[in-house]
Amino acid sequence: MCVDVFSLRGGILKIGIIGTGYVGLTTAVCFAEFGHEVMCSDKDEKKLKLLKKCKSPIYEPKLENLLHKNFERLKFTSKNKEVVDFADAIFICVGTPEKNGKPDLSQVEEAAREIALSLKNDYKLIIEKSTVPVNTYQWVKKTLKRYSKSSINFDVASNPEFLREGSAIDDFMNPDRIIVGVENKKAEKILRKIYKPLIKKGVPFLVTDPATAEIIKHASNSFLAMKISYINMVANLCEKLGVDVTTVAKGMGYDPRIGDKFLNAGIGYGGSCFPKDVRTFIKIAEEHGINFSLLRETEKINKAQRKRFIEKVENVLWINKNKNIAIWGLSFKPGTDDIRDAPSIDIVSELSKQGANLRLYDPKAMENFKKIFPESENIKYCNDKYEALKNADALLILTEWDEFKNPNFNKMKKLMRLPIIIDGRNIYELDEIEEGFEYYSVGRRAVKK
Ligand SMILES: NC(=O)c1ccc[n+]([C@@H]2O[C@H](COP(=O)([O-])OP(=O)(O)OC[C@H]3O[C@@H](n4cnc5c(N)ncnc54)[C@H](O)[C@@H]3O)[C@@H](O)[C@H]2O)c1
Numbered sequence: 001m002c003v004d005v006f007s008l009r010g011g012i013l014k015i016g017i018i019g020t021g022y023v024g025l026t027t028a029v030c031f032a033e034f035g036h037e038v039m040c041s042d043k044d045e046k047k048l049k050l051l052k053k054c055k056s057p058i059y060e061p062k063l064e065n066l067l068h069k070n071f072e073r074l075k076f077t078s079k080n081k082e083v084v085d086f087a088d089a090i091f092i093c094v095g096t097p098e099k100n101g102k103p104d105l106s107q108v109e110e111a112a113r114e115i116a117l118s119l120k121n122d123y124k125l126i127i128e129k130s131t132v133p134v135n136t137y138q139w140v141k142k143t144l145k146r147y148s149k150s151s152i153n154f155d156v157a158s159n160p161e162f163l164r165e166g167s168a169i170d171d172f173m174n175p176d177r178i179i180v181g182v183e184n185k186k187a188e189k190i191l192r193k194i195y196k197p198l199i200k201k202g203v204p205f206l207v208t209d210p211a212t213a214e215i216i217k218h219a220s221n222s223f224l225a226m227k228i229s230y231i232n233m234v235a236n237l238c239e240k241l242g243v244d245v246t247t248v249a250k251g252m253g254y255d256p257r258i259g260d261k262f263l264n265a266g267i268g269y270g271g272s273c274f275p276k277d278v279r280t281f282i283k284i285a286e287e288h289g290i291n292f293s294l295l296r297e298t299e300k301i302n303k304a305q306r307k308r309f310i311e312k313v314e315n316v317l318w319i320n321k322n323k324n325i326a327i328w329g330l331s332f333k334p335g336t337d338d339i340r341d342a343p344s345i346d347i348v349s350e351l352s353k354q355g356a357n358l359r360l361y362d363p364k365a366m367e368n369f370k371k372i373f374p375e376s377e378n379i380k381y382c383n384d385k386y387e388a389l390k391n392a393d394a395l396l397i398l399t400e401w402d403e404f405k406n407p408n409f410n411k412m413k414k415l416m417r418l419p420i421i422i423d424g425r426n427i428y429e430l431d432e433i434e435e436g437f438e439y440y441s442v443g444r445r446a447v448k449k
């Protein structure tokens with residue numbers, strides 16, 4: 001009996017992680033920190049090479065420290081069979097991107113098929129951690145049964161992940177809740193053992209059926225995206241009225257029914273989650289005869305917010321062609337090198353089409369950005385934030401990295417041809433702006449000193 005085996009090991013489990021991306025690797029190092037033995041697999045040999053040398057393939061604060069600290073409890077392999085042979089519980093953490101407007105579940109299907117080929121009749125719990133449309137667990141179950149070669153003994157559970165990039169380790173170690181969707185007590189018991197250190201700390205542990213767990217993830221992400229689009233529309237109105245949206249958001253946020261989080265107006269949400277998860281949730285609803293028009297509007301507003309920002313640059317500079325434009329921030333949010341669906345991609349693409357000369361700087365995301373926009377005649381990458389400002393007609397701020405928050409305005413003024421700042425993330429207070437600058441932001445009046 002599996003439960004006896006776990007007790008014998010003093011609550012230490014052998015955990016398998018399939019896919020060592022942002023979620024898989026964070027999960028792996030945190031489970032190792034709990035004391036579990038963890039084996040991870042990935043298809044990407046480059047990632048594995050780095051991981052085997054105890055190096056993280058991604059930038060995520062605290063991740064490499066935990067990797068070092070727990071390296072002896074972590075193993076890395078390219079073979080899913082080894083993971084299945086090793087583990088009591090196997091987490092599927094592969095990507096679920098979008099293809100032609102639909103969630104592409106081929107990585108989940110492939111992982112399930114590969115697990116199936118190695119299953120034997122000793123019990124395994126297979127857990128979906130990837131974000132998937134409701135009832136995907138049924139397909140995972142079916143795939144495990146169809147492709148397994150012998151008599152097998154397993155359960156499938158859903159355990160959606162709520163970490164944010166840029167604070168993945170802190171979020172994983174201090175989650176607001178743990179959601180587990182299970183079909184029986186045995187699966188629940190194993191998940192309780194895995195998360196014991198967090199449950200002991202008092203983290204809410206909600207047990208549901210798998211379909212409910214799957215829906216909770218999409219409903220949560222879509223709600224947060226809606227909140228961002230809501231404040232962006234309020235911002236657009238505030239801008240017309242000369243009212244400051246940051247104060248409006250502050251005033252709203254004191255009401256605990258509203259809350260002060262996720263009310264930062266700007267150029268809208270990006271990343272590998274909100275855009276695709278909102279679209280998937282709309283699709284799921286549509287397939288069940290529900291027109292989720294609220295989310296359609298959320299998405300429309302988000303796209304328009306990027307366009308409005310480009311129009312703002314045009315309104316300030318009149319003509320963008322041949323203008324020298326410095327850009328601070330390329331990642332979709334601070335604290336990460338991830339640029340998936342970052343607003344910067346649309347903004348850089350449009351400005352370079354219009355013939356602007358762009359000088360880009362980001363503390364962590366430039367290498368990833370170069371893969372989409374290689375250095376060229378009119379796109380240059382700079383080693384620091386001030387280098388990007390040389391002879392600039394304007395500075396655009398697209399990500400609110402800490403290092404952009406207290407700049408040397410004097411130095412900036414000397415470097416720039418025109419001291420114009422167009423801030424897509426509202427990182428400065430209006431009264432902070434120094435003499436000589438023109439400052440434009442989102443949902444606030446323009447400042448010309
Ligand atoms: N990134 C986030 O902040 C976040 C947070 C919560 C949930 N999620 C969800 O978690 C899932 C993973 O997201 P991510 O950002 O970590 O993705 P990712 O693309 O960074 O990582 C996925 C990894 O899986 C590997 N992989 C694919 N097929 C495999 C297979 N058959 N065997 C072994 N490895 C395989 C890939 O090579 C890749 O390294 C997605 O469903 C996403 O929506 C992401």
Ligand SMILES: O=c1ccn([C@@H]2O[C@H](COP(=O)(O)OP(=O)(O)O[C@H]3O[C@H](CO)[C@@H](O)[C@H](O)[C@H]3O)[C@@H](O)[C@H]2O)c(=O)[nH]1
Nearest residue numbers: 161162163164165228262263264268269270271273332333
């Ligand atoms: O007030 C805000 C808050 C966020 N954003 C933008 O929204 C996007 C997403 O930010 P954030 O949610 O902090 O990062 P993610 O890593 O995408 O995390 C989201 O997506 C993950 C993947 O599903 C979930 O696990 C997390 O709970 C959920 O917050 C970024 O472009 C932010 O700039 C705003 O524009 N205004």
